[in-house]
Amino acid sequence: MRDERWHLRAVALPDGDEPADWWIVGGRLSTEPVDGARDLPGGWVAPGLVDAHVHLTFEARDRLGLERGSPELIAAHLDLQRRAGVLALRDAGSLPGVALEAEPDGGARVVGCGPFLAPPDFFLSHLYDGTAPEDAVEAARARVRDGWPWVKIVADYPGEESFNPLAPRLGYPFELVAAIADAVHAEGARLAVHVMGPIVGEIVAAGADSIEHGNWADADTVRDMAERGTAWCPTLTTVLGHIEPIAAEVPPARALLERQRETLPLAAELGVTLLAGTDEEPHGSVAEEVAAMMRYGAPVDAALAAATTGARRYLGLPGLEARARADVVTFARDPRADVAALREPAAVVAGGRLVAPAGASRS
Numbered sequence: 001m002r003d004e005r006w007h008l009r010a011v012a013l014p015d016g017d018e019p020a021d022w023w024i025v026g027g028r029l030s031t032e033p034v035d036g037a038r039d040l041p042g043g044w045v046a047p048g049l050v051d052a053h054v055h056l057t058f059e060a061r062d063r064l065g066l067e068r069g070s071p072e073l074i075a076a077h078l079d080l081q082r083r084a085g086v087l088a089l090r091d092a093g094s095l096p097g098v099a100l101e102a103e104p105d106g107g108a109r110v111v112g113c114g115p116f117l118a119p120p121d122f123f124l125s126h127l128y129d130g131t132a133p134e135d136a137v138e139a140a141r142a143r144v145r146d147g148w149p150w151v152k153i154v155a156d157y158p159g160e161e162s163f164n165p166l167a168p169r170l171g172y173p174f175e176l177v178a179a180i181a182d183a184v185h186a187e188g189a190r191l192a193v194h195v196m197g198p199i200v201g202e203i204v205a206a207g208a209d210s211i212e213h214g215n216w217a218d219a220d221t222v223r224d225m226a227e228r229g230t231a232w233c234p235t236l237t238t239v240l241g242h243i244e245p246i247a248a249e250v251p252p253a254r255a256l257l258e259r260q261r262e263t264l265p266l267a268a269e270l271g272v273t274l275l276a277g278t279d280e281e282p283h284g285s286v287a288e289e290v291a292a293m294m295r296y297g298a299p300v301d302a303a304l305a306a307a308t309t310g311a312r313r314y315l316g317l318p319g320l321e322a323r324a325r326a327d328v329v330t331f332a333r334d335p336r337a338d339v340a341a342l343r344e345p346a347a348v349v350a351g352g353r354l355v356a357p358a359g360a361s362r363s
Helices: 071-083 133-145 174-186 200-206 219-228 236-246 251-270 286-295 300-305 309-315 339-343
Strands: 006-012 020-025 028-030 044-047 049-054 086-091 109-112 150-154 190-195 210-213 231-233 328-331 345-350 353-356
Touching: 006 328, 044 309, 049 071, 049 286, 049 309, 071 086, 071 345, 071 353, 086 309, 133 150, 133 174, 150 174, 174 190, 174 200, 190 200, 200 210, 200 219, 219 231, 219 251, 236 251, 236 286, 286 300, 286 339, 300 309, 300 339
Parallel strands: 006 044, 049 086, 086 109, 150 190, 190 210, 210 231
Antiparallel strands: 006 020, 020 028, 044 328, 328 345, 345 353
């Protein structure tokens, strides 16, 4: 492979003030000048963006027409993400029996949760194998021993015959969720929990490491998240797509949105780790998730951190540091002044290699 050498002078996002110089050589970042380095375009830079809630092995709306679980579908999703500057993803639930590489070809890093863990005949039947309550703790341990760094529980979900996202059914009892959390932690992994209804506080108390959705979280629950170090991935673009169109006529939907406008800025104020995740939305749309978080009250630095430094720190991935792997995305405009700039990366470099040309953006 040709040794790509790059020089970048840019302001670091989300909170940099003055431009600084970085060089890229041997796939690593350096603060020491490098001979023969070409200039990367862009006056603002972030470590490769993070989408912390995706599903690489299937798609909700069959947008690409590729076989579920196929290598072709996974590769297409990763390509869409890379072109948008997303170089790290947490796969928040994959199809049973489908492997995901932690560092697939092309540069993106994948942190996997493995197959969904939920009772039989409870979740979407074509996406998971149900696990009876008496087998759930051992199944969680097995996922970690199979190499997954996270385990994902579906804690509540509407019945398929009368789908109502505002009134989901409960899956495993809370004491079992706590036992699963203890087992996962004992194995050295972490637990993500899908929560749609008003049981967020109970799931936080049970020991979840990250709350997926959780839009009914109240202020006390957010304070508990802050004390426990629980992360929150609200997947706003997906949730709003279901809830905003009915909010004017459906009081509970309107109440959910009002609560989100109160609790999201509170979470940022209290230092809860916010994670940007797109879930059902198109791959490569994390910029829209950041914009939605800002629209519902997250300060711009917190919303940007949810897709950059904060998410990387939480997932144990490096940022813009000397000798770190060179995963960077640059912008011609400051996304803090206009979040739409986040949709238009000037250049994307993964592992020191240019993977999206200057001016590339999500199509």
